[in-house]
Amino acid sequence: MGAVPASAPRGTAPLRVVARVHLMPPQHNAGAEHMLVSMLRPLVERGHDVSVWLSRYGKEREVYEYRGIQVVPLEARLDFPTAVRQADVLIAHLECVPHTTALARGYGKPVVVICHNTHRPTFRDMAAGGTALAVYNSRWMEREAELFFAEYPQAVRPGAELIVRPPVFAGEYATKPGKAITLINCNPEKGGRVLEKLARRMPDQQFLAVRGAYGEQVLPDLPNVEVVDHVDGANMREQVYARTRVLLMPSSYESWGRAGVEALASGIPVVAHPTPGLCESLGEAGVFVDRSDVDGYEAVLRKLLQPGEYRLASKRAKARSAELDPAADLAAWCDAVESLP
Template sequence: MHVDSAAARPHQPTLAARTKSWSLSIAARVYGYPPAHNAGSEWMLHSMLRPLAERGHRVTVWLSHPGSIEKSYDIDGVHVIPYQEGADFAAASQKADVLLSHFENVPIVSGLARARRIPVAVICHDNFATSFHNAAGADLVVYNSEWIRRDGEIFYARYPPEFLPKRTVVVRPPVIAEDYRTEPGDHATLVNLNPDKGGDLFWQIAAWTPEWQFLGVRGAYGQQIMPPPRLPNCEVVEGVPGNEMRAHVYSRSRVMLMPSLYESWGRVAVEAFASGIPVIAHPTPGLVESLGEAGIFAYRDDMDAWIHALMTLKDPQNWARASRRAKARSDELTKSPELDVWCEAIESLGSESRRTSFRIADSAR
């Protein structure tokens, strides 16, 4: 099965990939993957694996949980093996040059890597102690923001050197602006209606601002809070795959609302910025970092601040100024070299893995 992804450009190897005389085998073990699993962490992972495939490497993702897609498929050069077909990961991982994981799969993947002397890379999407603990001693730890990196360094400072990751890099969730850019619509939108994302607050804001039309998009996880039955300015749509967000969400949105209790980065906000859609957000450390000076911030418990921000953006001139700031921030993030740093770090791990394998083979002769 081949899955096309409008949120990721077709597989077109770069000149470096076409001239590369070698390729690595990179194997990832994760819970779910696009297009069936649409959380921001999984789209970030795909955005990081795709350029490795474009550079000519063999990238395989093994899923650890049953999903709606039961047959192996390819998406932008990345080969995905569903849980229903993936019983051989432990055996297949022996042939990998680099292993990769995040969240709950990190302990088992790290254990396999140590036993087989294969380098392992771990992505930390949050600042939870469990995430840092599981990543301890990894050959490469990827933080999804500078504030997560700082918290990670504080965590590891309490432990002996052997507990520390051997190398760390920051890769902010990559968003290719041209894959999300569209003409904004006329709705105030929230993606994922669970309480932590502000689902209950969203409907309160809608009730107090009947001048706006509201669009609620059901999320990929968590209990979804539905609107009261008599809010004529509200619409709810089912979850939208990441590669369809431009057509079905951003093209209908004039303002993005993110009253999130916790966001380690805030990919949806950055995707919205690609179209110059202003974002009103609760100032979590991640959203403050991702939105920068383009963000419009209001505390979750300050309903007046949310209403004021929305009504201010009803003015075309105010919206245009906020839109220009959003586009400028999108351009700034798009120019980041972090993906190249990531790819080079993985290639360095793979090269060292190859040299280690050769030394072991020579000593066995």
């Protein structure tokens, strides 16, 4: 698996951990869902019974397993309240937080809320009452949460709070970089139009446009742009990073930027808009250019075409990847979950 906690539950029986989320891989591949998967896998490794119950209709009709995790589609028509009654710990994120925390209060179960962004509904739903553990994906999100509680003193603070940076097991992504300039999720807010402008300006350069899990997709019909269909996270190394020389992340908002950290594992430089999340995740390895400055993006990309410049940027990327080893975060996460019942 990669960097995972080595210890087993400390003299306790395995826990029944039940997560409620809207969608899951392999049909839906977004940073929030792959962060959740990366956090649930070490719980499975520690011997706990982990299941994820979906709240939206999708393509699957039967219960399936994804990386050791049992996934229960809504179409399976199984009884989620029964799973809640039998659970030791509940987990929720995004749109599923309000009804999951309500069920947790009703059945007297501890609930973990994973916060993936700093938008006001995230903190409002987490602070509605009953949250045993809030997980923030970055230091800046933790600071934003502090500002929320200062502004709304009537909000109910969670019983405990923890930072878990979206875990990336570098060994599962590391490969030899390819030749293309790549954008993952080509919706306008992620930088789809920036990719299109750069591809027009650099007709001799190969670009990859990877269709995202959500949002309108800007997929240029240009001879130097290859459109890659929606990719399961388990296949990103072969289908995306092995073909990528530089990753673009001109996003208007990123609370962290998991794709960038995945790219760092292969020494792939990341050219990004300086959102607080990307500045924290990429650190000194990031090359930051304002998303409105297409001239700046072009200049940086042309500079990275020079072998010496690329080697230096690639060395910084690999160093940052090593700094982000998730073992300590995941050990603290597993310990926190095991302390809840």
